[in-house]
Amino acid sequence: MISAGDFRNGVTFEMDGNVVSIIEFQHVKPGKGAAFVRTKIRNVITGSVVERTFNPNDKYPTAYIERKDMQYLYNDGDLYYFMDLETFEQTPINHSVLGDNFKFVLENMTCKVLSYKGNVFGVEPPNFVELVITKTDPGFKGNTATNALKPATVETGAEINVPLFIEEGERIRIDTRTGEYMERA
Secondary structure (H helix, E strand, C coil): CEEHHHCCCCCEEEECCEEEEEEEEEEECCCCCCCEEEEEEEECCCCCEEEEEECCCCEECECCCEEEEEEEEEEECCEEEEEECCCCCEEEEEHHHCCHHHHHCCCCCEEEEEEECCEEEEEECCCEEEEEEEEECCCCCCCCCCCCEEEEEECCCCEEEEECCCCCCCEEEEECCCCEEEEEC
């Protein structure tokens, strides 16, 4: 159990049947009236963010999110198969559970599979991946405005914006959290 008076950023707990994580918190002691805790919390499963106040004496059960490294194997329609690296068991995960940043993941990459009480609710790809550019327009000399970008398609089929000097066949590093080009690999 965790008391609302002990809230800190990143604390995960169960509230009203949902698993929530604290993004921001502030302990408030007004001149008149009782103290309270103002928070901004995110529903871990749906991703929705709400602001809520708590009485510092309220108690909530702590929720333990399991983050397990699993290797992405292949997909079969809407099911994506992941293998546990310790037991070699395969787990099918529905496409709806995967985030938008999963478009940068190749087969055999290791991802973190997030689950709560055995129910998978999310997949975190590696923060940085190295992919090959499969299609992009050539850059033009003299077209060197600051931060000029052009669209490019990587080997997973995802489209990102890259600088003008990047050409087809080059290997680049991508930040999967933002979907942005980082550097040549």
